[in-house]
Amino acid sequence: MFGKKWAALAAGVMGVTLLTGCGGAADSAGGGAITLGFSQVGAESGWRTANTKSIQESAKSAGIELKFSDAQQKQENQITAIRSFIQQKVKVIAFSPVVESGWDTVLKEAKTAGIPVILTDRSVDSSDKTLYKTFLGSDFVAEGKKAGEWLVKESAAATGDVNVVELQGSTGSAPANDRKKGFADAIGSTSKIKVVASQTGEFTRAKGKEVMEAFLKSQSKIDVLYAHNDDMALGAIEAIEAAGKKPGTDIKIVSVDAVKDGMQALADGKINYIVECNPLLGPQLMDLVKKVSAGEEVPARIETQETEFDQAKAKAALPQRQY
Numbered sequence: 613m614f615g616k617k618w619a620a621l622a623a624g625v626m627g628v629t630l631l632t633g634c635g636g637a638a639d640s641a642g643g644g645a646i647t648l649g650f651s652q653v654g655a656e657s658g659w660r661t662a663n664t665k666s667i668q669e670s671a672k673s674a675g676i677e678l679k680f681s682d683a684q685q686k687q688e689n690q691i692t693a694i695r696s697f698i699q700q701k702v703k704v705i706a707f708s709p710v711v712e713s714g715w716d717t718v719l720k721e722a723k724t725a726g727i728p729v730i731l732t733d734r735s736v737d738s739s740d741k742t743l744y745k746t747f748l749g750s751d752f753v754a755e756g757k758k759a760g761e762w763l764v765k766e767s768a769a770a771t772g773d774v775n776v777v778e779l780q781g782s783t784g785s786a787p788a789n790d791r792k793k794g795f796a797d798a799i800g801s802t803s804k805i806k807v808v809a810s811q812t813g814e815f816t817r818a819k820g821k822e823v824m825e826a827f828l829k830s831q832s833k834i835d836v837l838y839a840h841n842d843d844m845a846l847g848a849i850e851a852i853e854a855a856g857k858k859p860g861t862d863i864k865i866v867s868v869d870a871v872k873d874g875m876q877a878l879a880d881g882k883i884n885y886i887v888e889c890n891p892l893l894g895p896q897l898m899d900l901v902k903k904v905s906a907g908e909e910v911p912a913r914i915e916t917q918e919t920e921f922d923q924a925k926a927k928a929a930l931p932q933r934q935y
């Protein structure tokens with residue numbers, strides 16, 4: 613009953629074998645898996661770990677051959693990785709830029725080599741928009757604004773000054789620049805809300821803890837901590853507790869990301885509000901890689917869908933949280 617089908621299938625397989633057997637050059641130029649060179653920022657946070665996993669898993673299920681490189685927070689490592697991808701003649705290059713500035717030269721090299729570039733998660737400040745095909749990621753200004761708007765509401769009844777300390781992300785990165793700006797814009801018209809200290813915590817727990825310890829020593833009154841990501845907030849919580857204060861009560865905390873550990877601290881009452889930033893960009897990225905390598909047009913900007921969490925919403929969402 614299946615005889616004919618099997619015969620046809622076998623012939624097909626043989627055909628493919630024959631084609632690949634005598635057409636090596638044609639194979640590497642056209643057929644075969646798409647190769648994607650991806651340069652990641654590093655492994656600084658829970659967000660980043662979830663992002664890396666999403667990219668690796670979705671490349672696998674999309675049948676895309678992934679060349680993954682970890683820049684360990686250094687722009688020069690990313691530039692080296694991109695140059696090596698160009699040399700290896702990958703089909704598409706994607707990367708999440710550590711900082712916003714200084715990309716024009718290497719992006720021009722990719723363009724000259726005819727390799728399309730996709731920016732994921734973070735953008736660059738190049739004025740020449742033809743240097744990359746699209747930018748897939750969040751609106752970080754909007755995230756900072758949501759954090760600020762929450763604080764304005766939260767402080768509505770306050771009669772005196774509301775003193776805020778800010779833990780910024782990695783210096784020069786798009787999320788640090790934009791989350792600072794969005795927050796400042798939102799609290800701008802409320803003069804009682806004052807950012808009394810602002811310093812980088814490099815998006816890590818260890819640095820968040822260290823800088824918060826310094827804030828607690830140098831500031832006589834801290835009402836609120838605004839952390840540009842959950843990991844820094846989690847480090848700061850340790851510092852606050854070690855100083856004999858109650859995070860979430862004595863010092864209110866608002867952060868960005870909504871990774872599992874952050875959501876747990878929110879559900880436990882140690883954080884007060886989290887603005888979500890979605891790291892699961894892999895499936896959308898692989899879709900774009902396929903389109904771009906087929907020469908199809910793609911939108912210049914693709915924004916991630918996100919929400920916000922208060923303590924009750926975090927409790928409800930935690931059991932299904934993937935990362």
Ligand code: GYE
Pocket residue numbers: 656657658659660733734787815840841842843868869889
């Ligand atoms: O919020 C932070 C990570 O670029 C959106 O980088 C990303 C940020 C994220 O280290 O946790």
